[in-house]
Amino acid sequence: MSDFSSIPLLDYALLSASGTRPQFLAQLRHALVNVGFLYLANHPVAQGDIDALVGYIPRLFALPPESKEGIRMANSEHFLGYSRFGAELTKGAVDQREQFDFATRHTSRWRAGDPDHYRLWGPPQWPDEKLIPGFREVMERYLDQVEALGYAFCGLIAEAFGLGPEGLSPFFDAPELMQHRAKIVQYPVVEGKSDQGVGPHYDAGFLTFLLQASAHRGLQVQNLAGEWIDAPPMPGTFVVNIGKALEFVTGGLARATSHRVLSPKGATPRYSVPFFQNIGLNTRLTDHILHFPPEILALRDTRGAVAATDSVNFSEFDREPSGKVNLIGRVKSHPDVAQIHYPELFKQIFPDGFSGKGSAY
Numbered sequence: 001m002s003d004f005s006s007i008p009l010l011d012y013a014l015l016s017a018s019g020t021r022p023q024f025l026a027q028l029r030h031a032l033v034n035v036g037f038l039y040l041a042n043h044p045v046a047q048g049d050i051d052a053l054v055g056y057i058p059r060l061f062a063l064p065p066e067s068k069e070g071i072r073m074a075n076s077e078h079f080l081g082y083s084r085f086g087a088e089l090t091k092g093a094v095d096q097r098e099q100f101d102f103a104t105r106h107t108s109r110w111r112a113g114d115p116d117h118y119r120l121w122g123p124p125q126w127p128d129e130k131l132i133p134g135f136r137e138v139m140e141r142y143l144d145q146v147e148a149l150g151y152a153f154c155g156l157i158a159e160a161f162g163l164g165p166e167g168l169s170p171f172f173d174a175p176e177l178m179q180h181r182a183k184i185v186q187y188p189v190v191e192g193k194s195d196q197g198v199g200p201h202y203d204a205g206f207l208t209f210l211l212q213a214s215a216h217r218g219l220q221v222q223n224l225a226g227e228w229i230d231a232p233p234m235p236g237t238f239v240v241n242i243g244k245a246l247e248f249v250t251g252g253l254a255r256a257t258s259h260r261v262l263s264p265k266g267a268t269p270r271y272s273v274p275f276f277q278n279i280g281l282n283t284r285l286t287d288h289i290l291h292f293p294p295e296i297l298a299l300r301d302t303r304g305a306v307a308a309t310d311s312v313n314f315s316e317f318d319r320e321p322s323g324k325v326n327l328i329g330r331v332k333s334h335p336d337v338a339q340i341h342y343p344e345l346f347k348q349i350f351p352d353g354f355s356g357k358g359s360a361y
């Protein structure tokens with residue numbers, strides 16, 4: 001069995017230097033199979049745009065409360081917008097964070113009569129330009145670049161697994177029909193017993209690109225033995241991790257790894273920007289069967305299985321289109337929003353109503 005006690009660091013520059021591509025792919029393969037998390041340095045997202053975004057984050061949370069509430073998620077059938085502190089639960093406990101959900105550009109395919117999950121994707125709610133001039137432009141530029149990195153990275157994963165660079169492309173629709181989301185999150189310093197920033201969970205999609213936007217520790221990743229390993233911020237890097245959908249389509253070769261965030265200590269809040277890569281809205285994970293070379297498949301057996309985890313597993317993945325799976329997830333985590341925009345589905349999932357708070361996992 002092969003377990004980990006730290007998160008590997010991959011250097012994207014190895015891909016452009018002569019002769020070092022195979023080294024990058026070998027390190028990537030190791031990270032995918034054995035860890036499910038990696039740091040990515042020298043990536044193509046412009047550091048100037050990242051710095052500009054990071055500079056805006058405290059200002060975003062410092063907007064007047066009525067201005068944040070003006071773009072609250074309950075306004076949006078796309079579940080995009082502002083969620084106040086304590087709106088979500090993970091594993092039955094309150095996540096002590098405040099967040100804005102944004103998303104990449106997207107052309108909606110929804111027409112009257114289409115399934116509900118076609119309405120899941122659509123335009124974000126942007127804060128008032130007069131109150132935070134230039135923020136939207138910076139965020140859109142950031143999202144465009146991380147989206148492009150996400151597709152490039154899927155090509156590398158496919159290559160590392162012996163599928164050829166287009167091996168994962170069938171899971172994506174034409175770029176304009178795709179949408180990926182990113183949250184901007186604030187974890188305040190909290191008094192009291194709980195230190196849950198976000199409780200133990202798996203991410204649901206393909207890949208997550210996490211920008212740790214302040215110097216605070218707090219992110220932890222669970223290894224096969226169930227121990228929590230620190231993933232402290234490293235300037236100039238993204239933390240990249242595998243979601244349950246990618247784990248599923250690779251038959252477990254790429255592992256999704258349980259993780260959590262502890263509330264910060266000290267005097268200032270922790271900030272982060274996770275970007276969640278989706279697959280096509282109408283794609284089922286079972287639509288495309290991938291065929292891996294035997295020597296690649298063998299890596300999974302050498303790794304061994306998870307012995308202990310604090311996170312719960314997902315279901316529904318294999319049966320429903322990914323958009324439906326996503327929509328069910330959103331209804332569970334934001335029932336107040338669902339009650340307004342998806343009353344029928346809300347009733348199916350919460351036949352007795354709900355307790356006032358959502359539960360993400």
Ligand SMILES: O=C(O)CCC(=O)C(=O)O
Nearest residue numbers: 185198203219261272274
């Ligand atoms: O804030 C972080 O560092 C991680 C957040 C996270 O895991 C999530 O929102 O899925």
Ligand SMILES: [Fe+2]
Nearest residue numbers: 201202203259
């Ligand atoms: Fe996560």
